Amino acid sequence: MVKKETAHVSTADQTLVLSSLEHDQLVGAKKHHIPRRHFETPELIVLWALRLYLLFMMAVVGYQVWMAR
């Protein structure tokens, strides 16, 4: 059910919104969180590997900047 509300929105605008936007597009509908999914082990391995890769490479970039000074 859609609650037609707010003092600033006219009835014509409410009708327009309900006829033009999909339910999921309404700002109010986005207050509902999308259900969480859990990672499988291979996914976690890839994510951690990339996280370590990024940290290591940032250290390399820092080293390069330090050497360039």
Next chain:
Amino acid sequence: MKPVATEAEVVITHEDVDRAHDRVRVSAARARRGFSSKARLLWLLVGPGVLVMLGENDGPSMVAYAATGAKFGVGFFLPFVVLTFCMAIVVQEMTVRLGAATHRGHAELIFDRFGPFWGWFSMIDLGIGNFLTLITEFIAIRAGLGFFGVRPWIAILIALVILYGALMSHRYWTWERITLAATIFNLIFIPVALMTHPSWHSVGHAFVTWQPLPGFNKDVLLFVLADIGATVTPWMLFFQQSATVDKGMTIKDIRFGRIDTVLGAALATAAAIATILATAPLFAHQMTADNFQAAEFAQALQPIIGRFGASLFALGMVEAGIVAAITISTSSAYAFGEVTHKPHSLNLPMGEGKSFYAVLTLCAAAAAAIVLIPGLPLVYVVLIVNVVAVLAMPPALVFLFMLVNDKEIMGDLISPWWANILATAVVFILTSAGILFGVSIIAPNIFAALGGK
């Protein structure tokens, strides 16, 4: 598509009304037949793709292309830049599908679907990258306007006024059109390139053969990374998906979202190649441009293309910085709003979107203020910002890849197998380029042993 929200009570807001007005025009154009209706539909739906692609042709990107042309001339890097934009199309198309199918921004999806632990990692990558890049945009603006004798603080003020002025309508549509109009000036590099009278035979030869090759050493690798970082970066994923949602695009609009993305990539490629061609004469004249900033390229080109041409080049740098400052600060504000569940839309009146506009303005103002601090070694920021973008891309792409293949939120719109192969190839290329770069820094002797310098 599986619904992502229940049919619970919801409140209609001004943001919904503004978006509904935009959607009515789209529906009206779609209902009519004929070429002019299709053209109008394209006009209404074009936006996020062009903005993201030309927004990424930003200050450091244009400096990277200019330095590429000055260092290597016409050769391998011309087709290479086309390849990098093809990678960008593959990646950005996924954000269109995600945004249209879920009506959620990228940061919001990562937090909801994968939890705050991984969400914050993603946000930290985005925040650091965006802020460093924003600083470089203001460096480009300051340097570009400095070519005309504008004092740094006035240059920065002009940029902030334009950025804030685009927001004043509090309508996504108006903001998008103003920013789109500004992006057109990115093509200013094309007349500059024509003024240098490039050898079209050499250009054609480079595109067909990818030659002359630049060799294989640390410097070349740095340019490879800088040119990749000039086309694919994490903020683009967050921005285009959020803008697609803010624009109100739906599954029916995905085809036009793809056209928008390809159109943006084509325009950005043209500007990038033009910039390489524009500075190629510096290579031919054997001028060292290793440490050039935006304005110095314009000054170096002045004897070749005259004051007018050099002025156009400097103006192009200013435009690149301003458009990117607008889009990148907006990307940060969208992400902040999505993660904190505060209102986040360019359709919000100032009173309802205080935190959104505050984050947007503060990000830009803080970056601008840093540029004005005398004596800071900003040149290092310009040098590393594209490299940092490339390094941060693989983790961001894996999140994107997992989301776009998530049947629970994407339904039938998950990526086809061939798109997954392309996306995997992009992750592989970016990670390999990053690892090679790391090796070149830590163990440069390995490159010497392979025949490089």
